[in-house]
Amino acid sequence: MSARLGGALLVTLVTAGCAVGVSGTPSAASQEAVDAGLVGGYFSDGLAAARTGVAAQREFLTRTQHPDFRAGACDPGELVLTVEPALSTLRPDPGWTAGSRGRPRGRVYVVAVSVTAKRDGATVGIQIGSQHVVVLDGAAYGFAPCPR
Template sequence: MRALPGVLLVLLAVAGCANAIQGTPVPAAAAAPNRELVDRYFTDLNEAGKEGYSAQRDFLRRTQHPDFTADCDLGGLTLRIEPALSTLRADPKWKPEKSTKHPRGDVYVVGVSVRIRRDSATLAEQIGSQRVVVLDGKTYGFTPCPTR
């Protein structure tokens, strides 16, 4: 019976800790309101890659941010990009390399796993970050330009 008061004190202390957390939880969708558009972009990119190099090249050209129209060619390679959407966050200060201006729209950064393929062979896999922009309800990317 002597243990009972000790257990009650521990329960009261634990109950008090639960009230120490302040603030309001924010659902992931509210933290990144364009999450579904970003997810659809990567799904469509990967579907185009399944159709082959030409289909993915066309997709990347159609979805290149209109302010940054570098015409990069992946040289017959296709990409499979898996975003970790739990890492999706706004990145309003980012601007493309060698650019003095920020892209129009809502800029996001997301952690990704990238598989680089030629035909059915995987040549490389990388983990990194990728930026996308939602502008006027459409998601745009920045086609990677391989260094020569």
Template sequence: MRRALFAVLGFASLLIAGCTSTVAGVPLAEDSPDDDRQLVQEYFDELNAAAEDGPATQRDFLRRSQHPDYTDDLCDLGDLTLNIDPAMSTLRVDPDWVPPDAGRDAAHPRGLVYVLGVSISIRQDGALLGEQIGSQRVVVLDGKAYGFAPCPTG
């Protein structure tokens, strides 16, 4: 139990490190494709449905939905599951973002990067271990939404 608590605290600190008081980015223009908004919503719907099925199903979803340029940057959440509730009204384009652990010379991911506010619930064996509010990036590339699997620390 102590190990799981440290993992959750480390994971929460990872999320906090990436959070700001506002969601950075450029507001979506009215002529931005509604398809992208729908793809982002579906990404979170599928992520949460996978969490309901358990850690193995969510791991598989995170592997399949990892941005294709970052497939080597997957982390194992162990027996933790994440439920992420997106605040779709905060969805913004984030044209200058690069993954924080991608290195100094990292390029902007291919596709259109969006950022939005999220509420994250961390569970283990169905028990709520923690909740966090932060921001998350989702990239729409070739008509599909991709994410970046979170990595717990600690």
């Protein structure tokens, strides 16, 4: 008797769980999910530019520099920076400011990254840290790194 009751309970739970996911209308993706896709694309484009070389990376960094911070942006020189994000760590960071330059317009996110710096194909440094990316007007923007 208890085996039949247990089986019936399991069937009820399984079908109840399925019914919850079937009914209703699909909801639009959350703004954070849309932004996460844009941020992921930003890093994919950056990695592709780094694989191509210094000139392609310089063009990428210039094109994707946050519009409010283009004047006085850093230039990594002849370094090629491979920036690999851990996108599972992506989170909003609305209180972040870019030092004395203030808070950028847009939705600010921070993500853990691993950065490998190469010069003439030779690795000159590896660093793990965080990077801020801002979504503004449907595009992801960053801040060109300043190697020291």
